[in-house]
Amino acid sequence: MQIRRVLTDQMTLRTEARSAEGGPWQPVEPAEVLGYQSPFQPGWEAEVAQRRGSAPGDVVLPFQPLSFRDFMLFEGHFIGAARGWTHRFRPRTAAFTDRYERVARRTFPAYRPKPLFYRQPTYYMSNAHTFVPSGTEVPFPPYSEALDWELELGFVLKAPLLDATADEAEQAIGAFVVLNDLSARDVQIPEQDQAFGPAKAKHFMSSMSATAVTPETVLSTWTSLQTSVTLNGQVIARPDPSRPQWSLGEVLAHASAGERLHAGELFGTGTLVGGSGMETRRWLQPGDTLRLDIDGVGYVENQVVAAHAVAD
Numbered sequence: 001m002q003i004r005r006v007l008t009d010q011m012t013l014r015t016e017a018r019s020a021e022g023g024p025w026q027p028v029e030p031a032e033v034l035g036y037q038s039p040f041q042p043g044w045e046a047e048v049a050q051r052r053g054s055a056p057g058d059v060v061l062p063f064q065p066l067s068f069r070d071f072m073l074f075e076g077h078f079i080g081a082a083r084g085w086t087h088r089f090r091p092r093t094a095a096f097t098d099r100y101e102r103v104a105r106r107t108f109p110a111y112r113p114k115p116l117f118y119r120q121p122t123y124y125m126s127n128a129h130t131f132v133p134s135g136t137e138v139p140f141p142p143y144s145e146a147l148d149w150e151l152e153l154g155f156v157l158k159a160p161l162l163d164a165t166a167d168e169a170e171q172a173i174g175a176f177v178v179l180n181d182l183s184a185r186d187v188q189i190p191e192q193d194q195a196f197g198p199a200k201a202k203h204f205m206s207s208m209s210a211t212a213v214t215p216e217t218v219l220s221t222w223t224s225l226q227t228s229v230t231l232n233g234q235v236i237a238r239p240d241p242s243r244p245q246w247s248l249g250e251v252l253a254h255a256s257a258g259e260r261l262h263a264g265e266l267f268g269t270g271t272l273v274g275g276s277g278m279e280t281r282r283w284l285q286p287g288d289t290l291r292l293d294i295d296g297v298g299y300v301e302n303q304v305v306a307a308h309a310v311a312d
Contacts, residue, residue, distance in 0.1 A: 001019065001213055002017050003019070003020075004017050004062050004211060004212045004214075005210055006059070006060050006062055006063070007059050008050065009056060012046050013030070034175050034214075036158045036264060038064060039262075062175070062210065062212035064131075065266035066263075067262075068126045068266045068267075069124070069268070072123065073244040073246055074241075074271065075243070077270065077279065078111075079107055079113075080274065080276075084276075085278055088185070088281075121246045124197040124202075126181075127202070130204060131206050131208050134210040135302070137304075138284075139305055139306070140284075144187055146283060147284040147304065148278050149229075149277050149290055150181040151229060151237075151292045152268040153178065153222055153297065154176065155173050155174075155175070156173070156212070157252075157265050157267075158173065160260060162260045163258065169248070169253045170247075173248065174215070176218045178292055179209075182204070182206055183202055184200065212298075223241050223242050224241075225241060227293060228293045231288060233289075239273060239275030240273040243273070284304050290302055
């Protein structure tokens with residue numbers, strides 16, 4: 001396994017790698033470790049990092065995603081998030097559904113995914129260019145009152161795919177990262193009720209671990225990796241990745257059906273079970289510091305600030 005990070009170096013970037021956690025960092029060529037050459041110019045990536053406040057020597061994104069598709073792989077998250085959304089935004093309805101579930105001893109039917117979830121992998125496309133690295137301040141969206149976090153495993157392609165099999169697709173994974181798919185929940189459902197995917201609810205910002213790890217170990221063990229969520233120094237959740245509806249190869253094969261995928265495109269598993277504030281009822285507020293960990297992959301940590309506290 002190789003671990004990769006990228007640092008700013010004046011008006012360009014410097015790439016480093018090490019073979020184990022705690023080992024020394026060594027300079028490498030940009031295409032090493034991930035297995036592909038970035039489609040972006042280093043000067044452009046460095047300029048973007050500096051606009052976000054990075055100084056020379058700061059660790060930035062381990063790669064700039066070319067695109068970002070986010071899947072929904074966990075039935076348990078869907079149900080828990082639907083239940084949590086109802087409690088936050090429809091308390092009278094929640095009182096009824098709670099009674100239903102206590103008496104019937106089963107999930108309220110409207111909380112379950114629609115049939116398509118069980119027939120094929122489903123995903124939405126978000127804004128790949130609003131990713132920030134671990135350590136970046138997260139401004140509370142000025143149009144939202146319900147900022148949420150979501151712990152996900154991300155994976156980036158190192159080779160193109162078209163009409164791939166699941167096995168071929170798995171071989172094209174170049175590295176894994178930890179993702180925080182930040183969400184404005186009070187905006188999300190009204191947007192999706194218009195029969196379009198989420199836009200302002202998701203596109204404003206997502207965060208990524210400062211390191212990326214190659215797939216040798218993670219690919220075969222990701223459903224059993226230990227996780228944790230720490231809010232203001234207190235562990236509040238240990239999300240569960242153990243029961244995905246689809247394998248990573250299957251979701252990539254589905255995405256590549258009739259559509260060419262390219263090296264550098266990023267994918268997310270969707271939120272792990274119990275991996276969001278909507279499920280845990282622990283919503284974000286300005287001043288909060290949140291850390292999301294996946295053992296063997298890395299972590300992403302961000303502090304939430306009021307929107308006006310972030311410079312343009």
